[in-house]
Amino acid sequence: MYKKESQETERKAALVLEDGSYFLGTGFGATGRVHGEIVFNTGMVGYPEVLTDPSYFGQILVLTYPLVGNYGVPSWNAYDRWKIPKFFESEGIKVNGFIVHEYCDTPHHWQSTQTLGNWLEKENIPGLQGIDTRMLTKKLRVHGVMLGVLEVFREGVDPNLNSLIKEAKRIPDPNESDLVARVTCSEPILYYNEGRKTVVVIDCGVKYNLLRELLAFGVDVVRVPYNFSADEIMEYKPAGVLISNGPGDPKKVQDTIFTVNNLIEDNVPVMGICFGNQIISLACGGNTYKLKYGHRSQNQPCVDSNTGRCYITTQNHGYAVSLDSLKDTNLELWFQNLNDKTVEGLLHKRRNVISVQFHPEHTAGPVDTRYIFDLFLKMLEGA
Template sequence: MLNNKLKAVLVLEDESIWHGEGFGFPCKVAGEVVFTTGMVGYTESLTDPSFKGQILVMSYPLIGNYGVPPYNLKDKWGLPKHFESYNIQVKGLVVSELCDYPSHPYSIKSLNKWLYEEKIPGIEGVDTREIIKRIRKKGAMMGILEVSDEDIDTEKLLKEIKNVKKYDEIDFSKEVKDEIKIFENKGPTLILIDCGVKLSIIRNILERGFRVIKVPYDTSYDEILSFKPLGIIISNGPGNPKKFIKTIEITREIIENKIPTLGICLGNQIIALSLGGDTFKLKYGHRGQNKPCIELINYSNYITSQNHGYAIDPEKLKGTGLEIWWINADDKTIEGIRHKELPVIAVQFHPEASPGPYDTTFIFDIFKRLVDKHA
């Protein structure tokens, strides 16, 4: 039963304490505290598997005003229209102000009720601007969020935060593992290596005519080959890319055998690692829908949707056969790579958007032409 008089405390790794009002499900969770700059799209963001293991701070001050639509509102492919997976992926939610009375023709429940049903805690009435400024200055930190109808022992939380396992050390690969699933279509077969894929990636592949076979992150190269795919897509996903050891090994075999390959987000990092490159953790990551990126062939600038906390080290690309294709207009980190000789491309941003601008959906068209050329 929903309780509208919950207490909530967020404690960060730097021992800062944030008191607020609780919503969602009363419980205690630990996770990496990160922020997103998106004004809208909270149903897509909260269900994005790349946020697994993280407590998400929303920078926009009012969240929940258009409510939550039903999961069974689906597209022609049978995929939910307004969600990126079939459940909330974040560990907890932090907002400045929660809207209790949403208004939208598709809304069937409030954000508060949705979080309660999926057992996710939330805190409101805190200075999210100050929290984000702190993260930008000190870097992403681990945190503990507790929501309760009783008084919360902050001293106990301060002791517990010292023993919370670092996000960098957690292996999320087994948490995102799913069974093989086939999405029938009239065109040729693509294999989608699922490291925590967003449903909109599947939708964009299907819209370009491909038959999609989604396989777990650790599916062997021989099994992948048994499906006779004309191309491979390595998906987004949560956590440290170096923890996806099996996927890195499989990707190396795929590239060596000249199968057209597209990497998205985590997939971009995995491709670099598979060919001898390296990755590093960003200070506070890129998360939002307004991230400018420059495509280096035509020097065109695009606004992209992003959700990542790691990046490729440009100095370690030497000898890999890869070259920089895209860069971030703000901090100049790598936002895309391509192979100089083989049919391999990858982007760090999310061309499928959802949420965010659709300016770079043409990445899927480029990959389609790559597959057609090497068929």
């Protein structure tokens, strides 16, 4: 059992939204001030995976499940057979800040090595607890995602709300910048499997479990920066190319869109996941738009337009493909969200190109759609 974190007194904390509304609570994790886009996730488990998901870069994350931290944080020194950390989705926490209703600082789990608060403090991420996260989530659902400032104050310091309210109204929208450039790898990374085929992953903020799923099929994987050209990618003689998940507005990565267009025109088998689904749409002449509050959960129902079968999926995205924009492209609808009818998957009419908006690599979440990796690998058999 862990003892309480060594804080002589409670630290006050505040969240102030761009409209001037605010929430007051107590702090955990790091002391400091951050700003970003406030989004919510309705998943009940998986906070180590969620916090390290690069698709959350530039955002302050609210978890709707009321108690968080109760199973602690597992070890970073546990690796799979490909030397990838087993329990995380990237090399560190990617959210700017973290908001929960109740934080548990006495976790119980045999794999826990530290508390959630300790981890956040080490990575300089402030956390806010003790607020009505249901009220905050309802506000975001009605208004849409909002910009905001989160601050955890030093012991004995009271919030200066007037200052925070002024700052909240001046926050730059992180989606106006190229967030992918901040989470992509700086140079190619090779994961050897002694496989007969190679898959190149365009790293727009790839989750580790996506790499694991590919490697489990026995292929070699080369992870390349998001701005690699088609010629640079083809130097690795890939049987296929996968475009990963990632943060922000897909229209900000014009180099990636141009590269994917060239790969498709050269008849290279291509698969897109999440952000990659949006990139494929843009590369083929489609369009994307920002959702009101996004899909961030482990229970999104998606139906296969060809079979009528429904799957429960894990999702984390704030942008979507415009269905109407597909009319003048070679793309057709594959999956559709049953809640709001948004595009959840695409098929190319003439090329070996498939994509899904959800996460078939599933961690944390259901495994229903893992078969999509089988479809991609079958596409490589003729390559």
